[in-house]
Amino acid sequence: MYNFKFSTLTKGSTVFHAVRRRILLGEIPSGSPLVEQSLGREFNCSQGTVREALLRLQEDGLVERRGYRGTIVARTYVTEAIQMAKIRIGLEVEGIRQAALSFTTKDLENVENMLDKMEKAMAGGDQYAVSELDRLIHMTIFRASNLKALESILMRCTLHMHLFTFGSQETKDLRMSPTEAHKPIMQALAAQNPDQAAEAMRDHITQVIELWAPPLKSALD
Amino acid sequence: MYNFKFSTLTKGSTVFHAVRRRILLGEIPSGSPLVEQSLGREFNCSQGTVREALLRLQEDGLVERRGYRGTIVARTYVTEAIQMAKIRIGLEVEGIRQAALSFTTKDLENVENMLDKMEKAMAGGDQYAVSELDRLIHMTIFRASNLKALESILMRCTLHMHLFTFGSQETKDLRMSPTEAHKPIMQALAAQNPDQAAEAMRDHITQVIELWAPPLKSALD
DNA sequence: ATTATTCAGATTATCGATAATGATAATCGA
DNA sequence: TCGATTATCATTATCGATAATCTGAATAAT
The missing domain is CATH 1.20.120.530 (GntR ligand-binding domain-like)
Known part of the structure; x- marks a missing residue:
């Protein structure tokens, strides 16, 4: 009971925020690759969950997804x-x-x-x-x-x-x-x-x- | 040979464009629900593939994803x-x-x-x-x-x-x-x-x- | 030397099944 | 009757495994 509604971090959200944080702090420099499988291993989740997080990061313009050629941290000009x-x-x-x-x-x-x-x-x-x-x-x-x-x-x-x-x-x-x-x-x-x-x-x-x-x-x- | 690079619609891309077309033609009115599983059945692909398409549609502002409460066609004001x-x-x-x-x-x-x-x-x-x-x-x-x-x-x-x-x-x-x-x-x-x-x-x-x-x-x- | 071809690896794309969630209907006890 | 609890249902979220694709290096052909 105690419907505390600390609902709500889906696992994908957790990965999303964690990677977002790293990018914004510059811990992962622009242009660095973000590999779905290895992130999945690191966060103890499946590749698909990481993929969702990366799609959301792309929506925020923080990463570039390039199909089978991998995902990288966005560059700026x-x-x-x-x-x-x-x-x-x-x-x-x-x-x-x-x-x-x-x-x-x-x-x-x-x-x-x-x-x-x-x-x-x-x-x-x-x-x-x-x-x-x-x-x-x-x-x-x-x-x-x-x-x-x-x-x-x-x-x-x-x-x-x-x-x-x-x-x-x-x-x-x-x-x-x-x-x-x-x-x-x-x-x-x-x-x-x-x-x-x-x-x-x-x-x-x-x-x-x-x-x-x-x-x-x-x-x- | 002839590396024609009609590379190539991934299946997710196909779903993305098909649903996008329907939305832009008004075949699916604003606010209508888009259900991952049923779209998957319709396009002969898995739920995950549809999900990717929906994430991309969200990036274009054409749908609203509301967590466990489903995805709907975006509304405009x-x-x-x-x-x-x-x-x-x-x-x-x-x-x-x-x-x-x-x-x-x-x-x-x-x-x-x-x-x-x-x-x-x-x-x-x-x-x-x-x-x-x-x-x-x-x-x-x-x-x-x-x-x-x-x-x-x-x-x-x-x-x-x-x-x-x-x-x-x-x-x-x-x-x-x-x-x-x-x-x-x-x-x-x-x-x-x-x-x-x-x-x-x-x-x-x-x-x-x-x-x-x-x-x-x-x-x- | 230059251009094709093949092949191995790394990585994403897809699948089918199961778990988690939120909304609503049904049930129960005061 | 009423409020709270529980069950049900539709849907999304997650998983683990397999298929498809890209890159680059090694190899062969011109």
């Missing part, structure tokens, strides 16, 4: 990253504009909570948790815009930018506080002011790009 | 279709700008050839072939821009718009000649003129939206 950034800005700015109107106190609390966790993760030096929480916050806000079909595109762009950033430069440890960085956004959401929220979001993303991916900055007129 | 259209325009306009510089005579011939096939398909009343060839032409041009990672996003947007259009209104048979409709684009590509090509592409897509999806038109400032 600056020209592509620029377009990804443009799409991301367009989506998040328009998204928060919609979201601002329907954002509830509960939603705000929810995001505050994530920001707290993010602070702690940063204090603890858990780089991966930090970036995951950041994505979670942005996706949570975007979700409130009710543009479900766009979520996967947004996620793809965000992940591509992450991959590009980590692939092209070393990690910087100096970062401003997440709470501080997201404050204007939170204020605009609390005020339910769409224009203010849109501007805050645009500024925020632009700042992040400036800090983490200078090569992209110049392309964003 | 006007707010989402608007954003998809914006992304599509942004991508194709920027893409053809790049493509114009590297477009070869051979590429041009290739597209001309597709336009011929498209004329014939239209004469023969093969609506699906027409739309597939149109997508193929646009993707071929975009591919020349060397933005590979963006191709799946563009495809997704295009397919979403198709689904939205077919789901929300009846088929119109009156259409202008494909060759005519794409002429300004072809001329600009032949002249290798990026700005002209970009403008031609923007006009073309706008016209298509005006003709096929009026609800989207007003949202494109």
